[in-house]
Amino acid sequence: MEIKGSVAVITGGGNGIGEAVAKYFAQNGAKVVIVDMAQKNIDRVVKDIQGMGGEVIGVQANVTSEADTAKFIKAAIEAFGQINIAVSCAGIIRDGTMLSLDKETGKVNRKMGLDKWQPVIDTNLTGTFLTVRDAAEAMVNGGWPGLLVTISSVNKVGQVGQLNYSSAKVADALLPKIVVGEFLMRGIRNVRCVGIAPGYTATPMLTGMNQEALKAILADVHLGRLVDPNEIARLIGHCVENEAINATTLEITGGLCYPGGIAK
Amino acid sequence: MTSFTYNDMEFSVEEGQGRWSITYRTAEGKTGVVGAGLFAGVPADEIEARVRALIKTVFPVGVRCVGPDVAHPLMIGDLKIVPPDVTHPNFIYWDKDSSSSPKQL
Numbered sequence: 001m002e003i004k005g006s007v008a009v010i011t012g013g014g015n016g017i018g019e020a021v022a023k024y025f026a027q028n029g030a031k032v033v034i035v036d037m038a039q040k041n042i043d044r045v046v047k048d049i050q051g052m053g054g055e056v057i058g059v060q061a062n063v064t065s066e067a068d069t070a071k072f073i074k075a076a077i078e079a080f081g082q083i084n085i086a087v088s089c090a091g092i093i094r095d096g097t098m099l100s101l102d103k104e105t106g107k108v109n110r111k112m113g114l115d116k117w118q119p120v121i122d123t124n125l126t127g128t129f130l131t132v133r134d135a136a137e138a139m140v141n142g143g144w145p146g147l148l149v150t151i152s153s154v155n156k157v158g159q160v161g162q163l164n165y166s167s168a169k170v171a172d173a174l175l176p177k178i179v180v181g182e183f184l185m186r187g188i189r190n191v192r193c194v195g196i197a198p199g200y201t202a203t204p205m206l207t208g209m210n211q212e213a214l215k216a217i218l219a220d221v222h223l224g225r226l227v228d229p230n231e232i233a234r235l236i237g238h239c240v241e242n243e244a245i246n247a248t249t250l251e252i253t254g255g256l257c258y259p260g261g262i263a264k
Numbered sequence: 265m266t267s268f269t270y271n272d273m274e275f276s277v278e279e280g281q282g283r284w285s286i287t288y289r290t291a292e293g294k295t296g297v298v299g300a301g302l303f304a305g306v307p308a309d310e311i312e313a314r315v316r317a318l319i320k321t322v323f324p325v326g327v328r329c330v331g332p333d334v335a336h337p338l339m340i341g342d343l344k345i346v347p348p349d350v351t352h353p354n355f356i357y358w359d360k361d362s363s364s365s366p367k368q369l
Contacts, residue, residue, distance in 0.1 A: 043297045057318070057322070
């Protein structure tokens with residue numbers, strides 16, 4: 001499948017990896033739908049893409065809502081007539097351990113509440129499911145060639161302090177295998193699904209963190225720097241163009257290792 | 265440039281080099297962009313209908329009529345709860361201007 005002339009829907013397209021993906025597709029001739037919660041982020045990215053001479057719409061939407069998902073899928077078809085690529089970048093973190101102990105008594109003094117668990121599952125897993133489901137429905141009914149992309153994380157291996165996030169991201173990594181298996185079972189041949197599992201990436205969330213902590217993180221990265229969002233965008237672009245990549249999740253980490261040199 | 269009001273928002277549609285951009289201003293003065301570089305090659309007399317259809321999709325207004333999902337009730341003990349079903353054929357958006365909706369007193 002070619003990027004040029006395709007229609008790409010990117011959730012979380014207003015910043016970070018989603019913004020880079022949206023701009024990469026626009027630069028390469030795709031028509032782009034930016035989905036984000038923040039209208040000011042949508043406006044900024046839409047104007048940037050407009051400046052590149054691209055074709056773009058922005059839809060303020062919550063990916064955890066079925067009605068909102070139906071809205072941005074319908075808007076993509078209203079504006080551009082089809083959907084070929086859906087990238088589920090919308091994601092959040094609410095870090096914390098499941099239990100915290102009082103240092104003096106050794107007893108549990110705090111536990112992770114649903115206020116931290118549920119939004120992360122809703123956005124990172126249910127949101128991905130709804131985006132993938134409704135984009136696939138449109139692609140199948142429209143008979144358009146399509147690629148569904150989930151954004152997992154290298155922390156799918158299990159990161160302490162991120163029980164909620166890792167649980168969602170391991171599911172996002174597994175989703176392409178199951179979806180494509182079901183497509184095969186149902187005779188759906190025009191739509192593929194892949195996952196992308198980035199390592200530590202140069203998004204505002206990480207570049208703005210304590211620089212000493214960042215240095216400690218980079219000590220375990222063979223490449224010696226954060227992954228650039230544009231590098232992730234190029235990998236997704238390659239997945240669009242290389243139809244043999246399917247039903248799998250690809251890591252892009254710069255060589256993230258456990259201390260001692262074993263690749264994560 | 266064409267302007268019109270929908271859902272208490274003022275929309276502006278501008279053409280440049282055969283492509284169309286849509287922006288809006290809310291009643292509170294907030295501004296935003298719906299899209300840019302759109303509808304290349306679409307005949308001029310079809311543009312307004314395309315723009316209005318897109319805007320009504322992006323900014324649905326008013327009440328939703330939602331059919332109950334009677335096939336999938338939630339059971340809590342003996343209590344059967346029939347939730348709304350957004351996939352139901354009766355799930356529609358009210359696509360008239362909000363000024364035509366009853367105001368809440």
